Amino acid sequence: MFETSLLLLFLPTSFFISITPGMCMTLAMSLGMTIGVRRTLYMMMGELIGVSLVAIAAIAGVATIMLNYPSVFTVLKWFGGAYLGYIGLQMWLNKGKLALSDDSAKHQSVSNKMLFSQGFITAVANPKGWAFMMSLLPPFINPNLALAPQLSGLLAIMLCMEFLCMVLYASGGRSLKHLLGNSGNIKVVNRVSGSLMIAIGLWLALG
Numbered sequence: 001m002f003e004t005s006l007l008l009l010f011l012p013t014s015f016f017i018s019i020t021p022g023m024c025m026t027l028a029m030s031l032g033m034t035i036g037v038r039r040t041l042y043m044m045m046g047e048l049i050g051v052s053l054v055a056i057a058a059i060a061g062v063a064t065i066m067l068n069y070p071s072v073f074t075v076l077k078w079f080g081g082a083y084l085g086y087i088g089l090q091m092w093l094n095k096g097k098l099a100l101s102d103d104s105a106k107h108q109s110v111s112n113k114m115l116f117s118q119g120f121i122t123a124v125a126n127p128k129g130w131a132f133m134m135s136l137l138p139p140f141i142n143p144n145l146a147l148a149p150q151l152s153g154l155l156a157i158m159l160c161m162e163f164l165c166m167v168l169y170a171s172g173g174r175s176l177k178h179l180l181g182n183s184g185n186i187k188v189v190n191r192v193s194g195s196l197m198i199a200i201g202l203w204l205a206l207g
Contacts, residue, residue: 032173046116050123058133081205088197
């Protein structure tokens, strides 16, 4: 199903691309600070499904259609960016369900659906993700072999690497939360994570 040389090359390539700071990794770190690694898993599920759809659509040629109708993609980008920016502003102002407070029960009220949608929107509306999939996957696909098994295998490897890296980033955010929280700097944590969220929104809308 695969050429061994291509598979061995794809493993480190996928890891180093995933571990590079980007929108999804920054989002994982921000949520890791505010709601912890376990709750951030819902965002990760949405992100991984979004990445899967982008990869499959890019190979299937849907990306070409989107490039021919950029207005559709622009609306999606701005909607996702505005949504994330609004959440970040709420956090920066110590408001909203994702902002830290002395009431630990408050964070449990954050909707899992909301977290899932954050990850999904960030992955699907990321123009760099589309460009990346269109340029990365084709060189690792052998046209003389069946497409479906190759794409499934490459996608499985890529999602495993993406998930591992998001867990690492979310764990780093949790450590930062404890570091600042021990000093009673809850507002600092909110403003750091809120600023990151706003930056992700701007990156998404203007990227």
